[in-house]
Amino acid sequence: MDISRKWLADYVTIDCDVATLCDRLTMAGIEVEAVESAGGVPAGVVVGRILERKAHPDSDHMSVCRVDVGGGEVLQIVCGAPNCDAGNVVPVAKIGTVFQTPEGEFKIKKSKLRGVESFGMMCSERELGLSDNHEGLMILDPELEPGTPVDRLFPGDVRIEVEVTPNRPDWLSMWGIARDVSCLLDTEAKLPEVVVPECDTVLPQLVTIEATDLCPRYIGRVVRNVKVGPSPAWLRERLESIGLRSINNVVDVTNFVMMELGQPLHAFDLKRLSGERVIVRRAAEGEKITLLDGREVELGTRHLVIADAEKPMALAGVMGGEFSGVSDETTDILLESAVFFSSNIRATSRELGISTDASYRYERGVDYDMAELASDRALQLILATAGGELGSARMDVNGGRPAEKVIPCRFDRIRSLIGTEVSNERMVEIFRKLHLKVDEITGTGCVVTAPLFRLDLEREADLAEEVARINGLDRIPAVAVTGKMCGSIREDSYARLQALRDKVISLGLFECMHYSVVTLKSALSDSRFERGDLIELKNPISPEISLLRPGLLGEMLGTLERNISRRNLNLQLFEIGRVFCGNPEKFPEERYELCIALSGLRHPERFSAERREAYDFYDLKGLLESLFELANIKRYKFVPADDPRFRKGCAAEVVIEGKTAGMFGEAAGKFTDSWRTPYAVFIAQLSVDVLLGADHGAGHYRALPQYPATSRDVAFLAPAGLEHAEILDFVRRCKLPDLESVQLFDVFVDDKLRAAGKKSMAYEFVFRNAARTLTDAEVNERIEKLRGRLAAELKLELR
């Protein structure tokens, strides 16, 4: 909402500058969002005294004046105004002054008017934006000192834009703001005096409320013989000061009073109301109305309308009808000041997508009592600006005044809640300054009655807020942080995820973060899922992006492709994130997944041969092995598997402690073939639950060996299809005493070997005894035995 400082000052004395005012408002919960100077005399306009007036040598209507502008400076100014007589004190815009006009900026320059030089401009009231008067120069007080800046004499207005929270509809008016300002600045707030003529004409038929549940109060009154026309300057100025457009005097008055008091008003053209009456009722199903903005709307019983004897004339609380409003021909009006049920107005406004100043106030709740004062105030102003005479008494139809909330309040409880020392007396003072009624004050508490404009006040906690707010949140003391813990950090899942994430990062991967809502294509790129397994939103932002990600693959592919298209070819990425499944037979509804992606050069920062090494299958496998080592996962294996996510023959399932943990391998060509990269892409998708579940901690200490180890190398040619694991298994079965470890140190295949269906392999066998140093002879004997069995049973050609 916009506040005009000048307008606000009609109700409350503001004895501070704008910055202070804004600060006080913000700190009281009326958050100032923008401040803008409006109107006002531009800088550079000063008081000048005309010393001499001479006729222009070359013009009938222009004069050449010499003007004292203070500081010993006398300017020659050519002027066309009739009243530029010597002795007059007038505003003078000196050279360089910039005027803001609707047509744009206008700067005063040294100029020549019909051959005579002029060093400035003497101004009319209109030129200074102070009034519409342009008949001659503005004549100032002759006592004024030449050189005095004129903006100091006629301060401009300031428009302050504030954010009003939904619990405080009473702040949606100048008067409501003024009430709080008076409390903040410790001054008095005063309503304008409202005096209206008496009228005995009772029109019992004028107002009927049928929908009493939706309209607790409707005040109607008739004004006859008004002259609809332009509004007076003061009224236009007030409306324009907060960005409203002037329409005509009657409509402007209703808008003015709404902004002044917060009560929306409506003026009907009485003669357009069939039967010269209004009925507040629910619309009939299918009933139609054409609104002020020209829209035709089909209504139902959920909508509240103001109808005449025949049809709806206005959408209650939201917008008037096209044909019932005040026009230039209007002479008699029905002035509406009503209270409508806020939820109904909110629903209608939202359903039809119409938000007006009136609906904005109604849907937050208006003050039952204010309807009456606002009606009188509008009447007073209509009679003053549009003439006419009162045609009826105030026809006030209502269901009775609602009860005010009575709130018992304990001073100690409030102090303990806000943690601030505030005296009992100060609390009572705050309540009273906020126009709340305070009774039954004792040493421990009081009873507060909340007026009907403060529907937000219901409980003690609400009063605590008022005390905290007005006393100042900056007065809440600084205390030491205290509190009781309520559990152990070991329990929290965040710590475990955090630890896992840190381990993955320590392996050199970059963490990514993707949105959870994805496209069908992204979701189904993870072939573990079918359409029916996916969880779909009812109201996605766009129909294409409507599914919760079932896995992290789809978006990771998107990130890989995006990076590659930006020529970021060397990628080592991961994400740990929540994924969703609608099929309980496959996965729980929410779970965490880890996705890893590798592609490009392993060491792009290195040089020579090392630089050319690209990531391959074993990089990803090794990365997983390292992760398992970091995560204390010991019982795992990689099982050959095929899956549409991966290139056939280049994928494996990861099994941890007998459970499927996920898969990894080279990403399928259907994903990567179109990407502009020479490098293969490797992907792993793992269940975070399985990883965390298999982490049994670091285990117990093992004694360090006391005696040296002895090692022997064995090299051989093996059939190409013989796997490393088979050799290890075989060796294990041989049960060589004191064999500590077996380490593969070379695998070699050249064209010749490949043609022969063979590969060359070399292993180092390390022997160690815990109690003594092994002799060479012992070790030789064992390795010879092993060589014999390798040759005989595995058919290896030993070298």
Place this chain on the structure above:
Amino acid sequence: MNAIIEKINRALAEAETRAAAATDKAAIEQLRIDYLGRNGLFPALSKEMGSVPAEERKETGRAFNAGRTRIQELIDGAMERSGSTAADSVTERPDLTLPGRRRMTGHKHPITMVADECVAVFRRMGFIVADGPEIEDVFHNFDALNTPQDHPSRDEQDTFYFPDGRILRTQTSPVQIRVMESHEPPVRIVAPGRVFRRDTPDATHGMNFHQIEGLYIDRNVSMADLKSVLQTFATEMFGSGVKIRLRPHFFPFTEPSVEYDFSCHMCGGKGCPVCKNSGYIEIAGAGMVDPAVLRNVGYDPEVWSGYAFGMGIERLAMLRYRIPDLRYLYENDVRFLEQF
């Protein structure tokens, strides 16, 4: 003087000569092997010590120790002299400007960095991390939090719904409700997590973002306690000069409600482009838990009181790292990610 002492003296004289002559590493190593090695003189002598008569043992032991120390000194001296000889220097100094072989270093996402940091700060203040589902029901996300039935935030315009009536949580506050439902007070938790709003992605909005929310319920908890926690958080996150400012505000689930600002960490509150010349940066909302919320989870508001606060992690990350557009956080360009 017994035989052992004589042997030691002879060996010392011999070793002096040999050490003076030893210039290369091999000769020095041989010296060590001969006298101190496993099969050298001194280990052998130590085995003979047992046969020394008791009255000579003290003197012999002293000579043995002194001799062994002297031999070690001779070896060390020879090593030091040989160190400066040509044999131990390289002919060509490595080009120090060539790049070293670096380990590939991983990078944490800026959102995670900030979330982890927030969690760490609050843990130091005794908060435990709590968690809850992202697919929530309307009760936990709205009803229990005292959100009016026709509150705009419940609109399909603003909240993602599923056909079964559940929603994607719009805030981390339902975690508070779930914890309070299942725990007796006191409760002291923070809940970091992903939340969802039906916003079209732009520079400051996304379909999802992250919040961290705190809750403390106990006897006699006051706004002063809330302020102290927020002030501590501000200084831990943004530096000791950062002050907080509370402003009254309105939220359905707290009363009194506040918004809190941090004094601008860039300009120290003097005004700069980061704080739009206000000296303060709006962070988020907080307040004293509304009595209605306490009643909804079965806590007696006459006995228990508490505060809750929340903030957006993306917002903190954008402030901290001066990231101008929220979308960069979800694009995952490696040139962006490697900066953190």
